[in-house]
Amino acid sequence: MTTHTNGPLACRRKGPLRGTIEVPGDKSISHRSLLFGALASGETRVRGLLDAEDVHSTRKAVVALGATVREEGDEIVVVGPEKLREPGDVIDCGNSGTSLRLLTGVLSGIPGLAVLTGDASLRKRPVRRVIDPLRKMGANLSARDGDRLPPVVIRGGPLRGARHVMEVASAQVKSAILLAGLFAEGETSVVEPERSRDHTERMLRGMGVPVRVNGLEVAVSAARPRGTRVDVPGDISSAAFFLCGAAALPGSKVTVRNLGVNETRTGLLDVLRAMGAKVTLEGAREIAGEPRADVTVEAAELRGTEIRGAVIPRLIDELPVVMVMATQARGRTVIRDARELRVKESDRLAAMGETLARAGAKIELYDDGCAIDGPTPLRGVPVQTRLDHRIAMSMAIAQLLTGGDEVVLDDVACVATSFPSFFRLLDQVAAGAAP
Numbered sequence: 001m002t003t004h005t006n007g008p009l010a011c012r013r014k015g016p017l018r019g020t021i022e023v024p025g026d027k028s029i030s031h032r033s034l035l036f037g038a039l040a041s042g043e044t045r046v047r048g049l050l051d052a053e054d055v056h057s058t059r060k061a062v063v064a065l066g067a068t069v070r071e072e073g074d075e076i077v078v079v080g081p082e083k084l085r086e087p088g089d090v091i092d093c094g095n096s097g098t099s100l101r102l103l104t105g106v107l108s109g110i111p112g113l114a115v116l117t118g119d120a121s122l123r124k125r126p127v128r129r130v131i132d133p134l135r136k137m138g139a140n141l142s143a144r145d146g147d148r149l150p151p152v153v154i155r156g157g158p159l160r161g162a163r164h165v166m167e168v169a170s171a172q173v174k175s176a177i178l179l180a181g182l183f184a185e186g187e188t189s190v191v192e193p194e195r196s197r198d199h200t201e202r203m204l205r206g207m208g209v210p211v212r213v214n215g216l217e218v219a220v221s222a223a224r225p226r227g228t229r230v231d232v233p234g235d236i237s238s239a240a241f242f243l244c245g246a247a248a249l250p251g252s253k254v255t256v257r258n259l260g261v262n263e264t265r266t267g268l269l270d271v272l273r274a275m276g277a278k279v280t281l282e283g284a285r286e287i288a289g290e291p292r293a294d295v296t297v298e299a300a301e302l303r304g305t306e307i308r309g310a311v312i313p314r315l316i317d318e319l320p321v322v323m324v325m326a327t328q329a330r331g332r333t334v335i336r337d338a339r340e341l342r343v344k345e346s347d348r349l350a351a352m353g354e355t356l357a358r359a360g361a362k363i364e365l366y367d368d369g370c371a372i373d374g375p376t377p378l379r380g381v382p383v384q385t386r387l388d389h390r391i392a393m394s395m396a397i398a399q400l401l402t403g404g405d406e407v408v409l410d411d412v413a414c415v416a417t418s419f420p421s422f423f424r425l426l427d428q429v430a431a432g433a434a435p
């Protein structure tokens, strides 16, 4: 089977999925290691950095701000200048929301002018969520369409600490505010409605910054991080495609070694267990402040479940492939409180809802989620991937559940934003081409 990285791709594999794999490094941790390394004194050495387009966007951005990033053996070494400088050109964040939103926080504190933009998908994603709180700290930012959408223009300057109460749990917004807080006079704090991923808090602490956590409130004061060693575990959001595929395809058993299992990210494992899949963790350990383990999922008769509330931010990016898996579960799976899916690389509720319905799923969409009744056999369909890697990869897994039909993805270039080796790994664990 061929592996394409651009243009259309016809998927025609068959299950079960069996084997032991490693998935590439965690994308959230990778972005942070480059950005915080660029802010830090001394050097930051990163092992296992994700080599994918979104992380390349952050790398190019920190270089434009005066940092150096070089390869040394199997490590990436980041060295920041004494002070980050005004970039000489517009910074293009490509498809990456994390790059753009985290950079707004840093750039608010760097004297000079900066403009952040991105591809057609990123230019449709909301930025007021970072503009409003950063303005409250004295930052000078504006954006297109009444401050709603990128490009974002930032004139960095003096900042003052503030307390922010967030309406949506978002690690990108929380991180942008905390990063601005590193430049601000006085304390900066963020209160979240639910706990979002805490990689920023962990890495800043590892870099010597006092981060105070009190329930759902996180606070920092002005500080310069110190360079450190980062060891990036495998990305559970990438592993999710294999874990959900394995759970739903009879006879499957997949182990993902060295997988990040930070509890702010493991909502998927809770959902897999609730649906009846067999999930085991072995060799649990913590390296450089981030827990990891070898995670095995075995197929089982799945049953529907409810996915809502505090678990949502703990599996937000995995929900498209959870929707695919839910089509194979007996009974009803309900997803609520997931309105954020509508403002990702695409409107993921609309994209998955419409695509799975055409493939034969029984699915009802809500403003903030969906209900899926199963089990239903799926059939092959043409898929619009909409510049959204997670839609492309989720539908490549859905193809395995068709019993041999073809699923044609109209453009798989987007997969390279987070997981360039996805199709190669899928070939490795799939039983082969459909007859």
Ligand SMILES: O=C(O)C1=C[C@@H](OP(=O)(O)O)[C@@H](O)[C@H](O)C1
Pocket: 027, 028, 029, 098, 169, 170, 171, 172, 173, 175, 197, 316, 317, 340
């Ligand atoms: O902080 C991060 O690294 C991320 C936070 C999440 O976004 P939100 O902060 O918008 O929820 C997630 O969907 C994204 O893939 C990565």
Ligand SMILES: C=C(OP(=O)(O)O)C(=O)O
Pocket: 054, 095, 096, 097, 098, 099, 317, 344, 345, 390, 418
């Ligand atoms: C939402 C995602 O990323 P970002 O917000 O960084 O574009 C994702 O990877 O699913």
